[in-house]
Amino acid sequence: MYQNQDGLETGATPPVGGTNVINVGQLERLASVGMGIGLMSGAMKHKGFLKCAFLLGAGAYMFYRGATGNCPLSARLDLRGSNIQGKRAALAEIRSTLSINRPAGDAYNFWRKLDNLPRFMKHLQSVEKIGPVKSRWTAKFPGAPAAISWDAEIISDIPGSLIAWQSLPGSAVENAGEVKFRDAPGGQGAEVDVILTYRPPAGKVGEGIAKLLNPVLEDLVREDIRNFKQYIESGEIPTIKGQPSGRKDDLA
Amino acid sequence: MKALCWNGVNDLVVEQVKDPRILNPQDAIVKVTLSSVCGSDLHLLNGYVPGMRKGDIIGHEFTGEVLETGAEVRNLKKGDRVVVGSVIGCGECHYCSQDSWSLCDNSNPHAWLQEKVYGYATAGIFGYSHTFGGYAGSHAQFIRVPFADRGAFKIPEELSDEQVLFVSDAFPTGYMAADMAGIKGGDIVAVWGCGGVGQMAIRS
Numbered sequence: 001m002y003q004n005q006d007g008l009e010t011g012a013t014p015p016v017g018g019t020n021v022i023n024v025g026q027l028e029r030l031a032s033v034g035m036g037i038g039l040m041s042g043a044m045k046h047k048g049f050l051k052c053a054f055l056l057g058a059g060a061y062m063f064y065r066g067a068t069g070n071c072p073l074s075a076r077l078d079l080r081g082s083n084i085q086g087k088r089a090a091l092a093e094i095r096s097t098l099s100i101n102r103p104a105g106d107a108y109n110f111w112r113k114l115d116n117l118p119r120f121m122k123h124l125q126s127v128e129k130i131g132p133v134k135s136r137w138t139a140k141f142p143g144a145p146a147a148i149s150w151d152a153e154i155i156s157d158i159p160g161s162l163i164a165w166q167s168l169p170g171s172a173v174e175n176a177g178e179v180k181f182r183d184a185p186g187g188q189g190a191e192v193d194v195i196l197t198y199r200p201p202a203g204k205v206g207e208g209i210a211k212l213l214n215p216v217l218e219d220l221v222r223e224d225i226r227n228f229k230q231y232i233e234s235g236e237i238p239t240i241k242g243q244p245s246g247r248k249d250d251l252a
Numbered sequence: 253m254k255a256l257c258w259n260g261v262n263d264l265v266v267e268q269v270k271d272p273r274i275l276n277p278q279d280a281i282v283k284v285t286l287s288s289v290c291g292s293d294l295h296l297l298n299g300y301v302p303g304m305r306k307g308d309i310i311g312h313e314f315t316g317e318v319l320e321t322g323a324e325v326r327n328l329k330k331g332d333r334v335v336v337g338s339v340i341g342c343g344e345c346h347y348c349s350q351d352s353w354s355l356c357d358n359s360n361p362h363a364w365l366q367e368k369v370y371g372y373a374t375a376g377i378f379g380y381s382h383t384f385g386g387y388a389g390s391h392a393q394f395i396r397v398p399f400a401d402r403g404a405f406k407i408p409e410e411l412s413d414e415q416v417l418f419v420s421d422a423f424p425t426g427y428m429a430a431d432m433a434g435i436k437g438g439d440i441v442a443v444w445g446c447g448g449v450g451q452m453a454i455r456s
Contacts, residue, residue, distance in 0.1 A: 101346045101357075189346065223364060234342035234358040234399070235324065236276045238376060243275065243388045243396060246257030246267040247307035 091174075092214045094196045096225045101233050104181040104190035105160045110232050111179055112163055120227035120237065123220060133157075134168070142220075148172045174199040194225050255309040255392035261299035269309070272388060272396035277324035280400035282316035282334060286413050287390040290338075290421055291447055296381065302369060303362070303383030311391030312338035312378040313421040315413040318404070319394070327401045333413065334404040336397055338421040340376040340387065343402040347375075359399060360385040418452060426452025 100107050110116055114135050118124040125138045125147055133154040140147040150171035156164035156178075164178040175198035184191050198217070227237045244250050255269045272281055290313050295301050318332040328334065340360075341353035348356050356375035360366060363373035366383050376398070379389015388395065397404050407416050426449045435441055443450045 099346065101344065101349065219364070226363060230342075230358040233344045234278075235344070236278055238359050238361040238385065238398065239275055240361055240386045240388070241275065242273065244253070244255065244269040244272055244392075245305075245307045245309060245388060246255065246259070246265070246269055247305070250270055250307070252253070252268045252270050 091197050091199050092217065094194075094218050094221045096194045096222055097191060098225060098229055099184060099189055099191055100229050101189040104183045104192075107190050107192055107232060108160050108163070108181045111181075111228070112157070112159075120231045121224040122227065123224075139173075141217075150175075192225075192229075196221055253393035255388070256311065258296060258304055258308045258310050259306050262297060264297065264310075267307075269392075272392075272394050274320060274322045275396065276398055277322045278399050278401065279322040280318050280325055280328055280397045280404060281320040282314075282336065282395050282397050282400075282404065283319050284314050284316045284390050284393060284395055285333075286316075286417050287311045287314040287392075288417055288420075288422075291449065292380070301381045301383065303365065303381040303386075305382060305386075308379070308381070308386070309388040309392050310379040311389035312380055313417065314378075314390035314395070315407065315417050315420070316390075316395065318400075321400065325400050328404060328406070332404075333407040335407055335413075335416045335419050336378075336390075336395075336405070337403045337424075338378055338380075339403075340378070340385070340398055341402055342399050348402075362386055418448070422448045423452045423456075425449045426454075427456040429453045430456035 114127040114129065117127050123139050123141050125140055126136075128136045128138075130136050130151065131153075134151060135153075136149060136151050138147050138149045150173050151168040152165050152171070152175075153168060154163060154165045156162060161182060162178070162180050164176070166176040167174050175196065177194070177196045179195075180193040182191055183189075230237050244252075253269060253271050254266055257265055257267045257269070259265050274281060289311075292312075293310060296304060296310055315333070315335045318328050318330055318334060320330065321328055337353070339354045339356075341348045341356040342358035343349075345357035347353070354375050357363075357373075359376040360373050361376065362382050362385055366373040369383060374384065376385025376387055378387050378395070379391065380387075387398070405419070407413065429449070430453045433441070443453050446454070
């Protein structure tokens with residue numbers, strides 16, 4: 001069990017920024033829906049494409065956060081921050097959905113065996129089991145001087161369909177993740193949803209630099225997820241690293 | 253080995269480069285016996301394909317002899333004469349299992365780059381820019397063939413390399429056009445462009 005930002009226990013909902021997280025208050029939700037409708041109808045009156053598109057977009061966003069009670073922007077800026085004292089780097093969230101030409105159960109089984117993760121997450125060096133639900137993760141990020149380690153625990157595990165995990169308090173990289181697996185319609189493999197949130201190391205790096213880093217890390221994680229698909233479908237991850245070329249370094 | 257490298261628009265040069273080696277378990281290393289110039293090599297030469305880097309080895313239509321196979325290659329062995337498809341397919345993804353091999357999800361190491369250009373990535377292609385995977389091409393003495401069990405076909409003994417060379421690219425391209433046009437015996441048809449591919453369409 002863990003708590004949402006209002007301090008309520010939420011059962012199987014993992015503390016990551018999924019669309020099922022309600023992080024907008026009731027009154028604010030009503031106001032959002034109203035503003036959203038207002039902005040969208042206002043947009044219709046504009047002839048200029050850019051202005052119209054902007055108002056439509058902003059309206060749709062407000063409507064979404066009001067209707068669902070989920071605000072990705074709030075989540076991104078401060079997912080659990082309201083419960084936590086002190087200033088910290090913003091949480092970054094990465095989402096990806098992809099189709100895999102394998103049954104959901106196979107995809108789940110591969111991911112659930114955590115020591116498989118470094119096979120497709122190229123910055124991960126190892127994931128070592130240290131208890132029934134606890135594991136020690138070691139990673140080396142590009143540009144970082146040394147490998148870093150943190151402990152995590154699985155907080156939700158539904159065989160064949162969901163794995164959610166969270167780093168333990170005091171981790172060098174505070175992060176949480178949720179992977180959902182479901183069979184695609186018509187026997188066409190599975191759909192996999194991945195949501196990862198992490199808080200970049202603060203301190204010397206600072207929030208400004210973290211903001212620059214986030215898109216790079218996002219790209220890394222997206223590639224990891226693509227590599228997951230490639231590995232479990234085809235048995236390897238395509239590469240050209242190490243092949244010949246006429247570039248200076250590669251000449252015989 | 254010697255290889256034909258692209259150095260820029262209308263600038264090709266033969267360089268002495270390192271030999272290719274096995275990088276993935278389903279790779280094979282093939283000694284190239286014939287490598288033909290495709291019309292689409294001209295697109296590279298003229299600078300119409302994004303993602304070329306100085307020093308890239310081009311060429312994608314070829315026959316050869318298997319020299320070495322990776323641990324997971326089952327159907328090929330040293331000494332086999334093969335004709336290799338120019339498009340690389342894993343044989344396991346949704347597209348490959350629908351026989352849409354050129355859309356393979358798993359053979360393009362630079363899928364992320366191509367997604368930015370085309371919205372969705374295609375398969376990798378030998379010697380055809382980093383957008384299409386950046387694989388070293390066949391205008392060279394040796395080439396690394398990924399997913400070799402899928403893309404390298406043994407040449408029947410009674411056929412020469414030259415007889416099967418165009419099965420690598422030009423023949424299926426023309427054949428597919430004829431097939432998609434739904435031509436039946438007795439139809440009168442016009443073929444636009446009677447170059448290599450057009451000739452193959454006529455013979456299909």
